[in-house]
Amino acid sequence: xxxxxxxxxxxxxxxxxISRSTMTxxxxxxxxxxxxxxxGHGETVTSVYYGLNTAELERQLYEAGLGLGRFGDPxxxxxxxxxxxxxxxxxxxxxxxxxxxxGKRSGLPVHRLLDAKSARTAPNTPGAPSPPSARTxxxxxxxPAERAAAQARSLADSGFTVIKxxxxxxxxxxxxxxxxxxxxxxxxxxxxxxxxxxxTSAEALQLLPRYAELGVEAVEQPLAPGDHEALARxxxxxxxxxxxxxxxxxxxxxxxxxxxxxxxNVKLAKCGGPxxxxxxxxxxxxxxxxxxxxxxxxxxxxxxPAVHLADRARWADLDGHLLLADDPWTGIGGADGVVRxxxxxxxxxxxxxxxxxxxx
Numbered sequence: 001x002x003x004x005x006x007x008x009x010x011x012x013x014x015x016x017x018i019s020r021s022t023m024t025x026x027x028x029x030x031x032x033x034x035x036x037x038x039x040g041h042g043e044t045v046t047s048v049y050y051g052l053n054t055a056e057l058e059r060q061l062y063e064a065g066l067g068l069g070r071f072g073d074p075x076x077x078x079x080x081x082x083x084x085x086x087x088x089x090x091x092x093x094x095x096x097x098x099x100x101x102x103g104k105r106s107g108l109p110v111h112r113l114l115d116a117k118s119a120r121t122a123p124n125t126p127g128a129p130s131p132p133s134a135r136t137x138x139x140x141x142x143x144p145a146e147r148a149a150a151q152a153r154s155l156a157d158s159g160f161t162v163i164k165x166x167x168x169x170x171x172x173x174x175x176x177x178x179x180x181x182x183x184x185x186x187x188x189x190x191x192x193x194x195x196x197x198x199x200t201s202a203e204a205l206q207l208l209p210r211y212a213e214l215g216v217e218a219v220e221q222p223l224a225p226g227d228h229e230a231l232a233r234x235x236x237x238x239x240x241x242x243x244x245x246x247x248x249x250x251x252x253x254x255x256x257x258x259x260x261x262x263x264x265n266v267k268l269a270k271c272g273g274p275x276x277x278x279x280x281x282x283x284x285x286x287x288x289x290x291x292x293x294x295x296x297x298x299x300x301x302x303x304x305p306a307v308h309l310a311d312r313a314r315w316a317d318l319d320g321h322l323l324l325a326d327d328p329w330t331g332i333g334g335a336d337g338v339v340r341x342x343x344x345x346x347x348x349x350x351x352x353x354x355x356x357x358x359x360x
Contacts, residue, residue: 001074003065003097005058006030010045010299013325017142019168019198020049027054028299031061033097035074040101040346042093043302044269052089060090068094074101081275088249088272095273096305096347103346110348111308111341114274133340134293134310137164137192137317145174145181156186160337163189164220164317168198172207179214192315194220197246204234212239218315220265220292221245228253232260243292243315254280259287263315265294267306274305281312295320300329304347307332307339328352 011025027046032039044061046052064086071077078098081091099110106113111132138160140151152163165182167175175195183191193216199207204222211219218241223231225246235242241262248254248264250271257264264284266277281291292315293306300321310316318339321327331349333340342348 001033001035001068001071001077003061003068004032004034005061005065006032007054007058008328010297010328011325012297012323015141016139016166016297016323018166018194019142019196023297026297027057028302029054029057029061029093030301031065031093031097033065033068033074033101035101035105038101038104040074040097040099040104041301041349041351042096042098042100042305043298044089044093045296045298045302047089047269047296050087050089050269052087056087057090060086061093064090064094074098074105078102081273088276089269092268092271092273092305095275096268096301099274099305100346107345109308109341109343110274110305110346114278114308131341131343132308132311133338134307134313134316134318135161135337136319136322136334136339137162137315138319138322138337139164139166139194139317140178140182141166142169142175143178145177148178149181149185152182152186152189155337156189158336160186161189162192162315162337164192164194164319165216167193167195172203176207176210176214179211179216183214191216192218192220192317194245195222197221197224199223201230201234205237208238208240216240218243218263221247223247228256228260232257235261245294251276251280251283254283254289258284258289261289263290263292265292265315265317266313267294267296269296269298269302274309277306277309281309290314292316293318297323299324299327300332300349301347301351303339304329304332304341304349308341308347310339310341 031042199222220243243263245265291313293313294317297320
């Protein structure tokens with residue numbers, strides 16, 4: 001097998017402000033595996049929060065590409081899924097490329113491969129499920145209430161029924177005003193709130209009842225990450241479901257939180273790919289903790305593996321590609337509020353443009 005890398009710049013349609021930072025663009029590194037005339041693709045993106053810069057991602061993916069040379073075919077590489085000491089985001093990109101390639105070689109979409117792995121419905125059998133789809137949340141950042149209302153109205157008109165509102169402004173009343181404005185502009189939308197760890201426990205206990213009165217459905221990571229016990233104690237007292245995100249990075253994180261919080265936000269770039277996400281989904285099944293599938297801001301290529309798992313989640317927050325000024329890939333939709341996998345072999349996505357390429 002031969003691996004190649006390509007690095008491109010993904011610019012956002014408008015700056016996205018959250019409690020800890022404002023983002024306008026990030027780099028994406030595309031990992032392509034070729035074998036016997038077919039190619040599979042995966043993507044990982046830079047992240048200041050997770051300590052992933054462009055040079056490090058390129059180095060890690062280059063080494064991962066060299067490591068695939070010891071396998072005779074992508075199927076054997078996928079069975080072993082060697083992770084080593086690589087960041088989970090790199091492992092996820094390699095796994096996505098191998099799944100894409102194996103799907104194309106077998107003529108099966110990735111969700112059918114994953115169904116067979118998790119013993120749901122085996123490929124090529126009567127009654128195989130339809131391609132996964134989900135109503136995705138669409139994120140509104142920390143912006144003035146008037147701007148948030150206009151965005152919410154436009155999203156509702158486009159078909160979005162779930163809106164995720166970023167919180168954590170210096171003045172908590174600004175966040176409350178923003179949610180009120182959104183609720184008024186899009187009264188039928190389900191509202192999720194994400195302070196990205198900006199609150200103390202005392203602040204959360206004061207604010208959560210107010211958001212419950214405004215109709216917010218659930219709140220992600222209200223507390224700064226690093227104290228699972230504090231988050232679990234808050235969940236016991238919260239009038240709203242609490243979803244762990246920054247505190248739910250690994251399988252072991254989720255094991256400590258299962259049954260103690262109302263949900264966990266699983267991002268493939270955090271946990272290491274679709275197979276690890278399946279392990280986490282199996283871990284929390286029946287525990288009272290429900291699955292949310294999330295994402296980093298990335299292209300359709302980066303979002304596609306999670307879309308193939310979308311029917312397993314209570315909440316889907318798979319809008320990263322919709323935040324871009326120009327998505328270089330296509331194939332999962334989402335502009336109408338619904339992301340969809342397809343029955344095309346592999347990930348079912350195609351490239352719209354090319355960028356810089358380096359042989360690995």
